[in-house]
Each structure stands twice: as structure tokens, then as C-alpha cells.
Amino acid sequence: MSPSGIKTEKLAGWNRPPVIESDGEGELLEVAMGPHHPSTHGVFRMDVVLDGERVIKLKPVFGYLHRNHEQLGERQSYLASMPYTDRLDYFCSLTNNWAYALAVEKLVGQEVPERAEYLRVILAELTRIQNHASTIGFLLQEMGASGTPLMYAFREREKILDLFESLTGSRMMCNYMRFGGCRVDASPAWLEATRKVVAGLPAFVDEFERFLMTNEILMARCQGIGVLKPDLAVNAGISGPMLRATGVNYDIRKVDHYGIYDRFKFRVPLGDHGDIYDRYMVRMLEMRESILILNQALKDLPAGPVMDPKAKIRNFRPKAGESYGRIEAPKGELGFYLISDGGPNPYRYRVRPPSFINLTVLEDMCLGSNVADVVLIFGSVDIVLGEVDR
Amino acid sequence: MKSVEEIKAAIEAAVPGAVVKVILNPAPNAQHSLLIDAPHAVAVAEFLRDDDELALDFLSNVTGVDFLDKEIAEKVKVTRQVPKEVDGVQQMVDETVEETRKRVEPGYLEAVYHLFSVSKKHGPVIIRMRTANRTDLVELPSLTPIWRSAEFQEREVFDLFGIVFTGHPDLRRILMWDEFKDHPMRRDYVEPDDYEYEPTAHDDVLKRAQAHKAKVSAGEVSQ
Amino acid sequence: MLGDGILKGLAETAKNFAGSFVSKERMTTVEYPEERLPLPEAARNFPFLVYDGDDWEKGLRCVACQICEKECPPKCIYIEKSKDKKPDYVGKPQIYPAKFDIDISVCMSCQICVEVCPFEAIKMNTEFELATDDRFGGLLLDRKELARSNEYYHQIHPTEASEVDARLAEEKAKVEAKAKAAAEAAAAKAAAPPAAAAPATPIAKPAAPVEARPATAAKAAEVAKAPAAATAPVAPKPVPGTGSDGAASMTPEDKKAAETPAKTNEGEPKAQGEPKE
Ligand code: SF4
Ligand code: SF4
Numbered sequence: 066m067s068p069s070g071i072k073t074e075k076l077a078g079w080n081r082p083p084v085i086e087s088d089g090e091g092e093l094l095e096v097a098m099g100p101h102h103p104s105t106h107g108v109f110r111m112d113v114v115l116d117g118e119r120v121i122k123l124k125p126v127f128g129y130l131h132r133n134h135e136q137l138g139e140r141q142s143y144l145a146s147m148p149y150t151d152r153l154d155y156f157c158s159l160t161n162n163w164a165y166a167l168a169v170e171k172l173v174g175q176e177v178p179e180r181a182e183y184l185r186v187i188l189a190e191l192t193r194i195q196n197h198a199s200t201i202g203f204l205l206q207e208m209g210a211s212g213t214p215l216m217y218a219f220r221e222r223e224k225i226l227d228l229f230e231s232l233t234g235s236r237m238m239c240n241y242m243r244f245g246g247c248r249v250d251a252s253p254a255w256l257e258a259t260r261k262v263v264a265g266l267p268a269f270v271d272e273f274e275r276f277l278m279t280n281e282i283l284m285a286r287c288q289g290i291g292v293l294k295p296d297l298a299v300n301a302g303i304s305g306p307m308l309r310a311t312g313v314n315y316d317i318r319k320v321d322h323y324g325i326y327d328r329f330k331f332r333v334p335l336g337d338h339g340d341i342y343d344r345y346m347v348r349m350l351e352m353r354e355s356i357l358i359l360n361q362a363l364k365d366l367p368a369g370p371v372m373d374p375k376a377k378i379r380n381f382r383p384k385a386g387e388s389y390g391r392i393e394a395p396k397g398e399l400g401f402y403l404i405s406d407g408g409p410n411p412y413r414y415r416v417r418p419p420s421f422i423n424l425t426v427l428e429d430m431c432l433g434s435n436v437a438d439v440v441l442i443f444g445s446v447d448i449v450l451g452e453v454d455r
Numbered sequence: 456m457k458s459v460e461e462i463k464a465a466i467e468a469a470v471p472g473a474v475v476k477v478i479l480n481p482a483p484n485a486q487h488s489l490l491i492d493a494p495h496a497v498a499v500a501e502f503l504r505d506d507d508e509l510a511l512d513f514l515s516n517v518t519g520v521d522f523l524d525k526e527i528a529e530k531v532k533v534t535r536q537v538p539k540e541v542d543g544v545q546q547m548v549d550e551t552v553e554e555t556r557k558r559v560e561p562g563y564l565e566a567v568y569h570l571f572s573v574s575k576k577h578g579p580v581i582i583r584m585r586t587a588n589r590t591d592l593v594e595l596p597s598l599t600p601i602w603r604s605a606e607f608q609e610r611e612v613f614d615l616f617g618i619v620f621t622g623h624p625d626l627r628r629i630l631m632w633d634e635f636k637d638h639p640m641r642r643d644y645v646e647p648d649d650y651e652y653e654p655t656a657h658d659d660v661l662k663r664a665q666a667h668k669a670k671v672s673a674g675e676v677s678q
Numbered sequence: 679m680l681g682d683g684i685l686k687g688l689a690e691t692a693k694n695f696a697g698s699f700v701s702k703e704r705m706t707t708v709e710y711p712e713e714r715l716p717l718p719e720a721a722r723n724f725p726f727l728v729y730d731g732d733d734w735e736k737g738l739r740c741v742a743c744q745i746c747e748k749e750c751p752p753k754c755i756y757i758e759k760s761k762d763k764k765p766d767y768v769g770k771p772q773i774y775p776a777k778f779d780i781d782i783s784v785c786m787s788c789q790i791c792v793e794v795c796p797f798e799a800i801k802m803n804t805e806f807e808l809a810t811d812d813r814f815g816g817l818l819l820d821r822k823e824l825a826r827s828n829e830y831y832h833q834i835h836p837t838e839a840s841e842v843d844a845r846l847a848e849e850k851a852k853v854e855a856k857a858k859a860a861a862e863a864a865a866a867k868a869a870a871p872p873a874a875a876a877p878a879t880p881i882a883k884p885a886a887p888v889e890a891r892p893a894t895a896a897k898a899a900e901v902a903k904a905p906a907a908a909t910a911p912v913a914p915k916p917v918p919g920t921g922s923d924g925a926a927s928m929t930p931e932d933k934k935a936a937e938t939p940a941k942t943n944e945g946e947p948k949a950q951g952e953p954k955e
């Protein structure tokens with residue numbers, strides 16, 4: 066049964082991209098958008114067939130940043146993969162760390178101390194805020210608002226990155242979480258600085274909203290464009306804000322309650338139309354919910370160790386078995402699938418990258434729209450090529 | 456949610472002829488999986504998606520796993536007739552000896568699917584399919600018609616592991632370039648000799664550097 | 679009203695634009711080479727080797743156990759063990775690295791070498807102006823270029839460094855106490871036969887060791903206090919071997935790795951250049 070309650074039809078190909086007829090006037094034009102298109106967030110190519118301004122076919126081409134991350138993971142110890150996960154989605158290294166740590170902890174049944182769980186939540190929500198803010202900034206950038214909104218987002222992101230740096234030592238490649246806790250403890254000074262930054266965030270979101278939400282250009286270019294239907298979204302494995310923008314209530318923080326997310330009160334923002342504007346709004350509202358979670362977590366943060374003293378750092382050899390751990394990363398469901406054969410390296414190390422799978426429906430969303438909108442639709446998916454190509 | 460055994464029973468009741476095997480996972484998370492036979496896989500998948508109780512409408516993760524051919528040495532007791540002299544008469548007598556026999560268990564490629572339910576909010580249910588061997592019989596039915604999210608992921612498995620998914624609408628390489636020949640995630644994949652001078656070479660890197668030097672001195676490669 | 683949203687947006691921008699002239703907090707530009715932002719204490723860039731005392735070569739804490747070499751994910755550390763031994767911080771003779779190179783063009787600043795080192799010998803530096811036009815010479819740091827004094831370590835990571843110092847002092851005290859106990863036991867043994875011969879004066883027996891005790895005991899108490907005063911340790915660390923040789927805290931596997939003869943580097947001449955300074 067589909068989430069909208071309609072029994073999905075039989076295998077009639079309802080989940081395939083529609084076929085768009087050309088209007089028969091003039092010639093079709095094949096364009097390779099990318100790999101160095103300024104909007105492509107890295108190196109990504111779309112082979113587009115255009116009928117005038119209209120897109121009638123679109124095939125994404127991947128692999129420009131492929132470095133076989135999964136094989137790297139199979140060739141080295143469990144711990145040594147941790148810094149490499151930072152480089153998957155380099156905007157959100159802390160959530161990547163968490164997903165990987167979670168998968169390994171599930172594999173060996175490792176417990177995590179309270180304080181470490183709270184720190185993980187704080188860092189993950191800070192990551193979510195900076196990711197969503199810059200995604201919105203990039204989206205506006207692609208719309209032609211060159212610089213200003215992006216710089217506003219980056220101004221805030223900078224404060225959060227400074228927090229990351231003073232806790233983990235690095236702004237983006239944090240390498241902070243370990244199997245069974247976190248690497249270092251947060252000092253009272255750091256917590257104080259975090260409280261200050263978090264206290265300033267609502268004003269930033271307000272400001273952002275004030276000058277974007279009712280902006281006519283934004284509305285004209287986003288509303289009704291790149292619509293995704295909830296049935297197709299679920300069937301195509303879409304996750305994260307993109308799935309929730311279609312109205313499907315599925316947030317892994319609420320479903321799996323991984324970590325300690327069942328202790329916090331927050332709401333899951335849902336969209337209605339599944340268009341670009343809804344995706345933008347869902348991200349905006351998620352930032353507000355993240356601030357709520359942050360306030361609760363910073364208030365309740367208990368004292369204690371940040372690392373299970375029994376956890377092993379070196380010579381870590383899980384018993385044979387497999388595990389799939391997933392979290393709600395800012396971009397969607399980030400999963401790690403590990404198979405252990407008892408050795409020091411994983412037998413199989415697989416990353417389920419949300420950006421990559423969210424691109425499955427890129428063609429469906431773009432077909433029939435103008436070529437200028439393709440850039441916007443693509444931007445609203447929110448991808449990072451480090452994760453797509455791995 | 457139903458346990459794996461119950462799901463197995465439900466599948467067998469709904470899809471006549473389907474062979475389902477439970478594969479236990481010894482890890483503490485107890486994520487057991489179901490091995491589905493390839494001929495009935497599409498029907499089973501459709502049942503899993505459309506069944507009102509399971510409603511596994513969300514295919515989260517598709518991946519491949521490579522298991523190499525295993526050489527198994529086992530001791531077998533064999534009874535043979537041996538000529539022997541008994542009481543001065545040449546006779547054939549039964550004698551039991553132990554022999555070590557080597558047998559090659561063919562490896563296989565495995566496709567693993569992690570299913571969740573968005574409407575019922577449960578999961579994961581893990582299904583797997585296995586190919587007959589690693590060389591020529593590497594076809595599995597594609598589940599893309601059932602779950603669209605398999606589209607790119609099955610392409611990736613095809614690209615990196617070489618499982619051919621029949622019924623996939625667009626089975627091309629996805630991460631490697633089209634002219635690439637091998638499947639780089641297979642465990643017996645041999646890397647190309649793309650040697651680069653490295654000042655701190657040791658362990659594997661040193662081995663590769665030495666292999667490269669040997670090739671250069673043998674005149675096989677130029678640099 | 680049409681244009682309403684755009685006007686609102688422009689007003690917001692104008693407010694920020696004007697504000698940046700008056701509010702000090704919004705003047706964010708720093709004239710970099712002349713002016714520098716302070717680095718946070720936890721900042722990390724590339725590893726360095728800590729030495730105690732004045733002589734960098736004598737004072738290196740590293741005992742060439744090669745654990746970091748093994749654990750470094752991109753394998754950018756290269757170590758050759760020495761043939762002879764020199765005393766380490768507790769006075770035990772240890773081998774030392776005859777060669778210790780880190781290729782910082784490969785290093786990804788992950789800090790795993792620091793985490794796994796059981797001897798507090800390798801730490802993260804915060805220097806970042808390392809650009810050079812010589813890829814193999816300039817970015818391949820040898821042990822001389824890597825060596826930094828403990829004072830320098832205190833300067834860049836004060837909290838962490840004092841924790842480390844406290845930990846090391848504690849170990850040193852333990853080792854000394856142990857040596858002391860051993861000496862006492864030996865002394866007691868030596869004293870035992872005469873004591874047995876003269877059971878009438880049992881108190882006189884341990885007199886000599888007791889006399890020697892006060893000074894060291896006070897010292898031990900002093901250093902034992904230090905770790906308690908410091909904040910909680912950063913992360914659980916494998917405690918280094920407290921007595922015997924350098925391989926004391928290693929697992930059998932590491933021991934094996936550590937015992938394999940020093941690997942020969944590939945034949946190519948190492949474009950290392952003369953050590954700077
Ligand atoms: S782990 Fe520490 S002591 Fe051992 S070789 Fe590395 S730096 Fe030296
Ligand atoms: S910081 Fe990481 S990459 Fe650099 S030398 Fe240490 S372990 Fe290796």
C-alpha cells in the first residue's frame with residue numbers, strides 16, 4: 066500500500082519517468098550540462114535533450130569523483146575508516162561519523178555513555194542547521210541572488226564551524242566519534258560558546274525568512290516546479306527533507322529513535338505539494354526544530370565519561386556478523402552496512418548515500434520543465450558529490 | 456513486526472514454489488535475512504511490497520557482496536579392496552583408509568536488499584539473492600520494477616560487482632567509465648599498475664612499488 | 679503588494695550593510711599576514727614529535743614502536759628503528775627512531791597516530807604555513823623537522839600538555855616507587871640473614887632503607903597530586919608499560935610487528951635535502 070492509501074498498480078511502469086513528446090518544431094538539442102557547470106556543486110554531468118527550452122530527456126552521469134571509498138573501507142581497520150567518512154559528505158562530517166559509529170556499535174553491541182549521546186545529538190543538530198542554511202543559500206545563488214543569501218548563511222555556518230574546530234580540532238574533517246563514545250569531552254567553555262551561538266540562531270532564521278519567504282521571485286521560480294509525488298518518492302527510496310516535502314511523515318529520528326532522540330520534543334515539518342518551495346520551507350522549519358532540540362540537549366547534558374572505558378580503540382575485531390545502521394543525516398537516510406568475518410577489517414563496507422539515491426527521481430522532476438529550472442530542481446535535491454560518487 | 460520465520464511462512468504461502476531460507480546473523484543486533492531464490496524473486500518482492508501487513512514499500516539499500524570460491528579440504532573415509540596375502544593365499548580384502556579430498560565450493564555474488572516500511576514504520580527486512588557462480592552465471596532478476604530506488608543502486612552493483620540484473624530498464628556502468636573492463640569491488644580484482652613515486656613507501660605500497668620496478672627492468676612497461 | 683517581498687529583502691540587506699560600518703562585531707575581515715586570528719586550543723594540522731630537555735635528538739620520547747605507522751590510515755609515516763638504545767623519560771634504555779619521516783602531502787590530519795601512541799610521543803601541531811615548491815623534499819618532514827620541545831607543546835595545547843605531563847609524572851613516580859620497592863626487597867633480603875642471627879633487634883633491620891625514603895616519598899606524593907588536580911583525562915589511553923622494555927603495553931601482534939627487522943626503503947634516492955634550520 067502506498068502512503069497515500071492507494072494500492073499501487075501492478076508492474077505497469079508507473080514508477081518510470083514519463084515519456085515527453087517533442088512538439089515537432091525545430092530540432093532537438095543535446096546538451097551536456099556539466100561536469101563543470103557552476104551550479105553542479107562539484108563535478109556532475111546531466112546529459113539533457115532539449116526541445117527548445119523544454120527538457121524532454123535527462124540522464125545524470127556520475128563518477129567524476131569516484132574513488133572507491135567502499136574498497137578503501139575494506140582494506141583498512143575499522144578505526145581507520147572513520148576519518149574517511151568525513152570526506153563523504155564533507156558538509157556534514159559529524160553525522161557521517163555518527164552513522165558509521167552507529168553501524169559498528171550495532172555490530173558489536175557496544176553501549177555509548179549518556180554524555181556522549183548528548184554531545185552527538187548537539188553536534189548532529191548543529192550540522193543539520195549549517196547544512197540546511199547553506200543549502201538554501203546555494204539554492205538562492207542558483208536562482209540568481211548571487212552571493213547575498215549565501216553569505217548570510219555562511220556567516221552563520223562560520224560560527225558553527227568555529228565551534229566544531231574548538232571541540233574537534235578541525236572545521237570540516239572532524240573525525241570526532243568513536244565506537245563507544247566520542248573522542249574528547251566538551252569543556253564548560255565550549256558549552257557556553259555553543260549556548261551563545263544557539264541563542265543567536267533563531268534571530269538568524271527569522272532574518273533569513275524575512276527576506277526570502279515572501280520574495281516574489283523565489284515564489285515564482287519555486288512554486289509548482291519540480292513536483293514529486295509521494296508515491297513515487299517512497300518507491301524511489303527518497304529520504305530526508307525531500308521526502309518530507311512531499312507530505313510523507315518519515316523521519317528516522319522519530320522512527321528508529323536511534324541515539325537518544327526519543328527524549329526530545331520536536332515536530333517533523335511536512336510539505337504539501339512536493340515542489341521546490343516545499344523543500345525550501347521544510348528545511349527552514351527543520352532548522353527551527355533543530356534549535357529546539359539543541360536547547361533541550363544543552364539543558365539536560367549530564368556529566369560523566371564520553372567514552373565507554375571498555376571500548377577498544379586498537380586491535381578492534383568484531384565477531385562475525387553483519388549490521389545495518391542508519392541515521393537521519395541532513396540530506397536523508399545515511400546508512401552503513403557492514404559485514405564482519407572476525408578480522409580486523411570489515412569484509413564488506415557499504416555506504417548508503419542519501420544524495421545518490423535522491424537523484425534517482427531527478428529525471429522525473431525535470432522532464433517537461435524549462436532548462437533554467439533544471440538547475441533549481443537539482444539544487445533543491447541537496448547533494449554533495451563526495452557522497453554521490455564515493 | 457513479524458519475525459523472519461513468520462515472513463518466510465507468509466512468502467511461502469503467498470508465492471507458490473518460492474524457496475526461502477533464513478540466514479541467521481550472529482551479531483547482537485539480530486538482523487536476520489532471507490535468501491530468496493532468483494526465479495521467484497520478483498513475485499516475492501511484489502508480495503512484500505503490496506502485502507497489507509508487511510507493506511515494505513521503501514527499499515533503502517541495495518548492495519552486492521562477493522564470496523570467493525572456497526577450497527575445502529575434508530577428510531573422507533574410503534573403503535577399498537586391497538590385495539593382501541592371508542594364510543598364504545592372495546585375497547582381496549576390504550580396507551578403510553582416510554583420504555583428504557579437495558573440493559572447490561563455487562563462490563557466488565550476493566545482492567542484498569534492505570527493506571523498510573514507511574507506512575507501517577518498521578524494518579529492516581533483509582532479502583538476499585545469490586548467483587550460481589562468479590564467472591558466467593551471474594544473472595539475477597532486477598527488482599527495479601518493484602522499487603524504483605533499486606535503479607541506480609543495481610547499476611552500481613552491476614558496475615562494481617558484475618551482477619547482471621535482468622529486467623533492469625537501463626543497465627549501464629554508473630561510477631566507472633563505459634570502457635572499463637573489470638569489476639573493481641570484486642575481491643580478486645587486480646589493480647592496474649598506476650605507480651606513482653612515493654617517498655615513504657612501506658607495506659603494500661612498497662610491494663607495489665617493487666613490483667613496478669621489476670616490470671620496468673624487465674622492459675614490460677616504460678616508466 | 680507586488681514587490682513587497684523584494685523591498686523587504688533589500689531593507690534587510692541595507693540594514694546589514696549599514697550596520698557593518700558601526701558595529702564592531704560585524705567587521706569580520708582580518709588582514710591576514712599582519713593580523714592573525716588566535717587558533718583554538720584543539721586545532722590540529724600535522725603531527726610533530728615531542729622531545730624533553732634541550733637536545734632534540736636525546737630527548738625524543740618516541741621509542742620507534744611503529745604502532746602509529748601501522749595505524750595511520752593513509753600510511754604516510756615511515757619509521758626505521760635504531761640498532762642501539764638510549765634512555766627514555768623514566769631512564770629505561772629504549773630504542774629510538776633512526777628515521778622518522780612523515781609525508782605531510784599525504785597526511786590527512788586525522789590524529790589517529792596521536793590517539794594510538796602509548797608513549798605520548800607524537801602530538802598535533804598547529805602550524806599551517808607549510809607551502810613549498812618542492813613536493814618531495816619540502817613536504818617530507820624528517821625527525822629533525824618534526825621534533826618540537828615540550829615547551830612548544832605547552833604553548834600550543836596548554837591544557838592537553840599539562841594533562842600529559844601529569845600522566846607521565848605519575849608513571850615516572852610509579853616506576854621509581856617500584857624500583858625503590860625492588861631495592862628495598864633486595865636490601866631486606868641482604869639484611870635477612872643477620873636479622874635471623876640476631877632476633878633480639880628486629881626493628882633495626884630495615885633502618886637503612888627507611889632513612890632513604892622520605893625524600894622520594896615526598897616527591898612521589900607531590901607528583902601523584904598533580905593528575906588529581908588536572909581535569910579529567912581527554913580520552914582513555916592505553917597506559918604505557920611501567921617497567922620493562924618499550925613493548926610492555928603492546929599486544930602480541932604489535933610486538934611481532936615491532937620486532938620485524940627494519941624495512942628497507944625502496945632504492946630510489948630520497949629527495950630529502952638537508953634538514954633546514
Ligand atoms: S606510536 Fe609513538 S612511540 Fe610508537 S613509533 Fe609512533 S610516535 Fe613513536
Ligand atoms: S594525522 Fe593521521 S594521516 Fe597524519 S600521520 Fe597521523 S595518522 Fe597519519
